[in-house]
Amino acid sequence: MFWPIVACVLLPWLLVYLGLHVVQRGIIFIDIAMAQMASLGICLAVLFHLDLQSWATFGIALGFTLIGAAVFSITGKRASQIPQEAVIGISYVVAAAAAVLLLSRAAEGDEQIKQMLVGNILLVTPLEVYKCFALFVAVGIVHFVLRRNFLLVSFERDKAYEQGLRVRWWDFLFYAVFGAGVLLVFSYLIVPAVCGINLARRISHRLLIGWIVALLGGVAGLFFSFWWDLPSGAAIVCTFGALLIVVSIGRLVSVSLQQASLATPVPRGNLTETASSGEAKAKGGVES
Numbered sequence: 001m002f003w004p005i006v007a008c009v010l011l012p013w014l015l016v017y018l019g020l021h022v023v024q025r026g027i028i029f030i031d032i033a034m035a036q037m038a039s040l041g042i043c044l045a046v047l048f049h050l051d052l053q054s055w056a057t058f059g060i061a062l063g064f065t066l067i068g069a070a071v072f073s074i075t076g077k078r079a080s081q082i083p084q085e086a087v088i089g090i091s092y093v094v095a096a097a098a099a100v101l102l103l104s105r106a107a108e109g110d111e112q113i114k115q116m117l118v119g120n121i122l123l124v125t126p127l128e129v130y131k132c133f134a135l136f137v138a139v140g141i142v143h144f145v146l147r148r149n150f151l152l153v154s155f156e157r158d159k160a161y162e163q164g165l166r167v168r169w170w171d172f173l174f175y176a177v178f179g180a181g182v183l184l185v186f187s188y189l190i191v192p193a194v195c196g197i198n199l200a201r202r203i204s205h206r207l208l209i210g211w212i213v214a215l216l217g218g219v220a221g222l223f224f225s226f227w228w229d230l231p232s233g234a235a236i237v238c239t240f241g242a243l244l245i246v247v248s249i250g251r252l253v254s255v256s257l258q259q260a261s262l263a264t265p266v267p268r269g270n271l272t273e274t275a276s277s278g279e280a281k282a283k284g285g286v287e288s
Contacts, residue, residue, distance in 0.1 A: 001226060004121045007129050008218030008236075012188050014136045016210035017143070018178060019193030020203065021154040026085070030072065031186045033088045034178065036095040037068035043102040068095075069175035073168050121184065121222070122232045139177050150174060151203075184233045188214055191240040195247045217243050 022030060041064035045057040068091065075087040143150055152160045153170045160167050192213040196206030221236030228235075 001122075001222060003124050003126055003129055004222055004232065005219060007121060007124050007132070008222060009215065010129065010133050011136060012192070012214035012218060013211060014140050014143075015185065015188040016192045016196070016214050017140075017207060019189035019210065020196070020206060021150070021174070022189055023193045023197060024154050027072075027076075027088060028190060029085065029088050029092065029186075030175070030178070031189050033072075033092040033095070034065060034068050034175065035185070036092050036099065038062075038065045038179075040064050040095045040099050040102070043099045047102050047105055065179060066176060069172050069178075072175050073172035076168065076171050121236070122225075139179075142177055146173075184236055187237045187240040188218070191217065191244050195244060198247055198251045213240075213243055213247070 022028065038061045041061035042052065042057060045052065045054075045060050050057050050060075071091060072084070072088065075082075076084050149160070149165060149170055152163070153165065153167055153174070157167065160170075192210035193206070195213045196208075196210040199209050200206045217240040218236055221239035222232060224230060224239060225232040225235035
């Protein structure tokens with residue numbers, strides 16, 4: 001359990017930040033769609049019996065990922081009758097169906113489909129954790145250096161157009177470095193970000209809340225899977241779902257209490273005293 005826990009601690013910081021961008025842009029299922037595009041490339045590599053750890057497989061998957069980035073950046077218009085979520089959904093369905101067709105010709109197709117849908121964090125190795133962390137640091141540096149334009153395009157899109165930014169190119173760069181992930185990565189992207197948005201307004205506070213939720217959900221899900229002998233990826237996803245429900249209920253209770261306090265009537269005696277004080281001040285002003 002050690003290295004899976006290390007992965008749950010070291011990796012979510014970037015996913016939570018990217019999740020805030022994704023939720024703000026309203027492209028919730030972009031991660032799964034991009035993952036399916038990359039998986040389509042991997043399925044092609046499986047069909048040709050290529051080593052899944054080889055550079056050839058990586059190049060094919062990256063090529064399909066860049067194709068998806070280009071499609072989603074072109075379709076992300078400022079105003080359109082067709083929502084971008086529709087294009088994302090269509091891309092996901094077509095890529096998934098194509099992946100099933102390709103894997104139906106491979107002997108190990110069923111296992112590959114399962115790995116693409118959920119993944120298995122218990123099988124991570126120290127080398128994979130280090131490699132992923134290094135990649136996340138590189139992507140984080142790109143976002144830090146270009147943070148002004150990325151934040152402007154995601155959070156103030158109209159202002160980005162007014163300032164003359166080439167929004168589609170920035171969208172393409174965002175999607176290209178965004179990459180892809182399975183259901184587990186999707187949960188890390190969306191659930192902590194939604195929890196942060198529910199509980200805070202400032203981006204820094206949302207990030208902090210999201211990181212706390214990601215840490216709790218990942219580690220708790222791993223231990224639940226260990227104690228009850230459950231699939232680790234699915235256990236973490238369901239733990240995130242439970243945390244989101246708890247946060248949402250807490251938010252509703254907080255809003256209800258605030259509304260109740262604002263609607264509480266002022267005691268009659270206080271109103272009389274306030275009126276008398278106002279009349280005295282007015283009278284004094286007239287006399288002077």
